Amino acid sequence: MYDLETRKHALSLLDQGLSQNTVSTQTGISRAAIRSWLERIEPLGYNRGSECPRCGDTPKPPDAPAAYSYLFGLYLGDGCISANKRGVYSLRIACADAWPGLIEACVEAVQTVRPANKVCRVSSPGCQYVTSSSKHWPCLFPQHGPGKKHDRRITLADWQQIIVDAHPWEFVRGLIHSDGCRIINWTTRLVGGEQRRYEYPRYFFTNLSADILGLFTTTLDQVGVEWKRTNGKNISVARRASVALMDAHVGPKY
Numbered sequence: 001m002y003d004l005e006t007r008k009h010a011l012s013l014l015d016q017g018l019s020q021n022t023v024s025t026q027t028g029i030s031r032a033a034i035r036s037w038l039e040r041i042e043p044l045g046y047n048r049g050s051e052c053p054r055c056g057d058t059p060k061p062p063d064a065p066a067a068y069s070y071l072f073g074l075y076l077g078d079g080c081i082s083a084n085k086r087g088v089y090s091l092r093i094a095c096a097d098a099w100p101g102l103i104e105a106c107v108e109a110v111q112t113v114r115p116a117n118k119v120c121r122v123s124s125p126g127c128q129y130v131t132s133s134s135k136h137w138p139c140l141f142p143q144h145g146p147g148k149k150h151d152r153r154i155t156l157a158d159w160q161q162i163i164v165d166a167h168p169w170e171f172v173r174g175l176i177h178s179d180g181c182r183i184i185n186w187t188t189r190l191v192g193g194e195q196r197r198y199e200y201p202r203y204f205f206t207n208l209s210a211d212i213l214g215l216f217t218t219t220l221d222q223v224g225v226e227w228k229r230t231n232g233k234n235i236s237v238a239r240r241a242s243v244a245l246m247d248a249h250v251g252p253k254y
Contacts, residue, residue: 002029007037014038038122051116052136061159062140067112069167072141072160073174074106076212081137081144089137089144092122093130093178101254102177106130109174113140150208156215167218169249175216178207182252185238203237203246223249 006029011083013023014034024031053060062068072091075081078094091110097102100198103121110119110132122129138144143154156164176182186199207213217235225242227235237246 002033003202010034011037031147038116050201052134052242053137054139055136059159061163064112065163066167066170067109068140069163069170070105070174071109071113072164073111073176074178075174076143076149076209076215077175077178077180077207079141079143079178088133089133090131090133091137094124094127097126097128099253103130105177124134131254133208133236148208149212150210154209154211154215157187164215165222168223171221172216172219172225172246173250175205175212175248176203177253179207182246199229200238201243202203203243203250205235206233208233 006027010023010027011034014020018026020031020070021036031115032085032096053062061137074093075091077088079091081089081091083089084153093106093110095106107119107121107130107140110130114132114134114136117134119131120131122131142157142160145152180201180203182201185202186197188195189198190196205216207216213229213233213235217227217229218236220237223245225237225245226239227237227242230236237243
């Protein structure tokens with residue numbers, strides 16, 4: 001068992017540009033251990049027994065429902081849960097490097113939902129994986145299962161539906177921040193005999209899962225946002241009043 005300072009030192013050598021093989025040779029630490037620390041730096045025994053709200057004699061929702069609703073949207077879009085042989089699960093949310101504010105918001109949400117567990121950032125070309133390990137991620141996200149989300153049924157547990165109904169904008173924001181965008185469309189209009197360019201903002205959400213699209217549009221209906229479906233897997237919000245609502249509660253990625 002390597003202490004935390006040893007682990008941090010090994011990762012700092014990687015940050016300096018050394019290869020995993022070189023760091024292993026210099027420190028005597030196996031490459032397998034170094035690779036595992038890229039995903040989780042703290043020792044595996046750290047807070048593994050922290051309380052789970054869903055595992056008690058009387059299951060209850062998470063203590064931070066607004067943060068959970070946002071994180072749930074991120075998970076349905078760009079998240080996954082995987083297990084290792086020790087019965088610990090890793091939640092990973094892919095966040096593009098182009099949106100550093102989104103990465104910070106994701107880290108904050110994960111930390112708020114599971115405050116006793118550490119949050120790591122694993123770099124990959126063009127993105128960072130916000131990662132946290134816990135035995136209880138499948139308890140908090142029962143949508144976890146084998147295969148891709150769009151190949152299996154995605155429905156909400158009753159307690160999740162209560163949270164989404166209470167915090168719909170956080171859920172919509174998480175979905176937009178994962179698989180959505182705010183863009184500027186343009187067209188031309190004839191004004192005084194001349195063609196003039198006209199620009200207007202628009203939100204899009206794209207997902208291959210019909211169930212996740214349905215969760216998104218149902219929640220939009222709840223908050224009074226008008227939408228249209230295009231090409232089967234795309235949801236468009238273009239009406240001025242609805243875009244104004246989205247701007248007030250969601251906004252562009254940042």
